[in-house]
Amino acid sequence: MSRRPMRFARQVLALQIGLIVLVTGIGFAIAAVLLDRGLVEQYGQRALGVARSVAADDELARGVADPALHPLVATKAERVRAATGALFIVVTDIRGVRLSHPVPEEIGDPVSTDPSAALTGHEAVDVQRGTLGWSARGKVPLRTADGTVVGQVSVGFDAQEIDIAFLRLLGTSAALAAGALLLGIAGAALLTRLLKRRTLGLEPHELAELVRQREAVLYGIGEGVLALGADERVTVCNAETERLLGRPVEPGTPVRDLDLPPRLCSALLDRRPVDNLITVTADRVLVVHHRPVRRDGVDLGAVVTLRDRTDLDKLTRELDAVRGTADVLRAQRHEFTNRLHALSGLLQTGHRQEAEDYLQALFSGSIAGLGPAADAVRDSYLVSFLGAKKAAAGEKDVALELGETSWVATGVVAPVEVTTVLGNLVDNACDAARAGRTRPARVEVDLLSDGTALHLSVLDSGDGVPASMRDEVFSEGVSTKDDEGHGIGLALARQAARSLGGEVRLADPGGQGRGALFVARLPGALAATDDPTEQETKR
16 A cells, blocks of 8 residues: 655644754754864963963073072962962973973973974964873963073863863753754744644645636636635635626725625625625626635635626516516507497497597597607607506506606617616606605606707605615615615616716605605617707797
8 A cells, every 4th residue: 555645734844843953953063163162262261371470470480590499480380270270380491391390200301292382482372182181271481581581381271171161061052952942843833733724734736726726617607706805805806706896806905995885795794695686886787695604613704706687687677668568558459449349339320420529539638548748758668668657556556647848759769778767766756655645646757858868857746765865865775665675776777877878866855745856867868850840849
């Protein structure tokens, strides 16, 4: 069986421990060498200092020159050696013959080491082996008052003292090095544990594979993906998300700085799961999913997926408009059949005058039940749409009327945008009128063409827009209704109006017995006309 390879965290730990041991060992060895050299130099200078002080005694120099005083020289040298703790203090004459020595039997013999440097007037410091063993010694010339060299003074300190001091300092240094080594190993272990926690226990090849998979998933799907860290900052954002949001998103950007719709931003900040949240951005309708992510009890942030529902929403609104038109046409066909039956009956029974009066009443009647002003709206699409809305409003006991000043001279060329704006405003107005205290509940719609621009206003008989909502009534998620699923109609209406370069606004919030008034301007919603008759009629 093949052995399982060592995990990366353990490899890092072993490498760190090896480096720490190597660096500590090298440092300890260098420190030991420098310490040994320093001690040797220190004891050598100490020996040299003692030798200088002994050689400075003029009486000692005279005693070297006078054989009768040689015993005095030995006595003085031994006295100084006892006082300084030196291994030996040897005084020689100009020939290198000992005049003093700790061992009396050695007096009168030549010194065992080379005295030439001191006898030629130079000082010397070294470690040498003599009759008493290894010692750090300093040698200085012994001069008379006139400067004549008459001998030398050699002072030595036992090398064993150097070794003892070296071992003592080396032990202290070893203890410090061992402490530093243990501290370094503990730090390496802690760093390895932290690395393992930060990488969730994954190996480098597993992390690399995850990165490749992430790239393939993020940029290979048709949905927008936005990942957030535990600190509520963006960690991952694919190109589809930037396209849907209409702006670049840099990693590290706080959620609050993304300028997201209020409901979506609130869900992200509250860390609560969200499914199929429909939200409106500047020019798109999005379906949002939000999921917090945790692993082994650790908060890793959240993942947001965004799906574009703009085209589907447009098709849905267009289908709703077509359905409304079909309902109106179906109702008109039924009504038209009834009228033909009535007219046929009058003619078959010979009531010619009654038939003429009946036809005259039909021609002067309303179109789609919208009243006489419907004749001033030349676009059958608008008339059919309003007719469908009037039928729907009637089911809610709300009377929908077309204002007497309405005038639309040409046809609609942007039916989806127009029905989105008009439909949402009418639906909200009908709900407000139905919920209001004024009876009968009614909604009045005014349409006015200005070249290719369509101006419209919707007035209801409700209780008005509450003061607390007037500044945010067009914000996505804001609604006067308490139940779920509302708060997106006005946002969609404003989005559709702005797509044409127009605007929707609250002209009069109402209140105190008056309903709210919403107005909209939709440039380019109508076909152009150069008919002077139409313009004159309009005036």
